[in-house]
Amino acid sequence: MRIEVNNVSVKFKNRYALKDITFTINENKIYGLLGRNGAGKTTLLSLLASFREPSSGSISIEGEDPFENAKLMQHVNFVFNKDYKDETDNLKNTLENVNRYRPYFDFDYANHLIQRFKLPMDKPLKQFSKGMQSAVSVTIGLASRAPITIFDEAYNGMDAPTREIFYQELLEDQSEHPRIIIMSTHLVSEMDYLFDEVLIVNIGELVLQEEYESLVTKGASITGPAEDVDSFVQSMNQLNTKQLGNTKSVMIYGELSDAERKAAQAKGLEVGPISLQELFIHLTEGEE
Amino acid sequence: MFEQDKPIYLQIRERIEDQIVDNQLKEGEQAPSTTQLVNFYKINHATVSKGVNQLVEEGILFKRRGIGMFVAEGARERLIQNRKDTFLENFVVGLVQEANKLGITDQELFELIKKCKGSV
Known part of the structure; x- marks a missing residue:
């Protein structure tokens, strides 16, 4: 898969949330998107997930415009720390639903993750703690195995031992099923070993894109x-x-x-x- | 867990070597995968690969496609020989320099080594 972002800006009223951003992502690697609060990480990622359109510039995924492109969006999964407070369904039904519209979803792997995160199958999700809700989002994100998987601070709400399970599973699954993974975070010291390549955004601008090692x-x-x-x-x-x-x-x-x-x-x-x-x-x- | 003044990839490499020299990892056995090492040491993949790849290039480890990495035949002996070759400069030179600095006589130095050997 190839993601190209060309001279993209997003303007909210008088303020630029993103300013003239250009980069390409085209390898099956883990990309770390680093930025301080309000730097524009989520705005940038929601463009890739086609939740919004840029004010100017263009984005293409495999040469196509992702906006309102349902076929393409099957291959892109945007994982965020979803609030399940109104979700009366249990985990079992939720996963069955996801399985229907995620072409690469692996049910066995989802079950493995559920065991690792110790999530109950039959309780309504609204009764889950914040950390457990995060683990649900991450489970769906990993088990969907989308060729482009975006984790937007998806670990929010997880405690340190649970985050550790997430990182382990991520690395193991990535070594067996390599894909483009983009993770935004400001927990840099905790997560730095996960990234193959790093993008840093600051006040709406791309400061750098470079391989971790170099x-x-x-x-x-x-x-x-x-x-x-x-x-x-x-x-x-x-x-x-x-x-x-x-x-x-x-x-x-x-x-x-x-x-x-x-x-x-x-x-x-x-x-x-x-x-x-x-x-x-x-x-x-x-x-x- | 790692020293500050030495590149981490060298330290990763040395730890694998140590395990081979100590017979914890025997010849013909499967070595830990890069992902396992990354998860264990929480060191970046690129850094771990750099250390591991050196061992592969030198024929200490070898790769079997799709299965993993294994310890080569004769790896232990070669590592021991390499370490003996560098023992003088890595350990003895520093020891003697420090002893001279502190005015420790040769006789005292021998005694210390003997005492140390007895307790290790």
Whole structure:
């Protein structure tokens, strides 16, 4: 499957929720869509799920416009933390319904997930706790095995041990049934190991799209005596600076050459890795 | 769980090597899959693959399509030989440097090693 987003903007009254966004997603990988609250993650994902149309620009999935395209939408599943407070049906009937309109739905796998999440089959969903309702959404999302599966903060409401089950099942099922999975989150440090590729949005704009591995190897922290650190990072893209006494630590973004690494070591500077969480924080902070 | 100053993929690789050297993973046996390693260590797939692929390239592990990865014949012996080759620079050099720094005599150093061997 291939998703192409070209120069897409979404305007609410006078405010841009998304501004001139362009990217392509075309591999069976797990994509992490990171952004702070209100950055535009859900707006972006609801375009892909054709819940809305862009104000300008275009979106295509397998070369077709997804909006009001029922045939195409069988292949796209948008999973969010649905509120089942008015749902009187039980899980068994709910799954049977889903099975009818989701062509790749795997009932055995759904049952396996239900056991892992310890969900009751015969209680009305409205009696489920918030965490259990989340687990229902995730179960349907995973077991539907849609070639494009979008999880929009679907873990909301789950406690930490339940999220862990979700992550395990996701990775295992993805290794056996690879598909495009897009997950939006701001729980970056908890989920970073899941992502093959990362997209960061900030205030409606796409800050970057890059493979996880190359992204984290681009960032580094340089620590040492303040004036040595200053002269070393002078011409580099600096994300953040911390100082304690005369020890300074500067986070930089941009590939360090071997020569630069050696130069840093020769000066007695410490070159350390930085996490996706740190990169995310410093790439999305400021000008508000 | 992992050290800060060493690339994680190397540490992943070393842990698999350790299991082979310790005979926890025997030759011919199936090694853990990348997904299992990702889930266990909570380390990104790309990072885990990098470490595992090195072992595949060096013939310590081999892949069987659709089944998984296995420990190659002779893997343990080769790993032990590699480690013996690097034992001097990885362990002995640092030990001697530190001993010199602290003014520990050769005799004292031998005694310490003997004592340590007795209790390990």
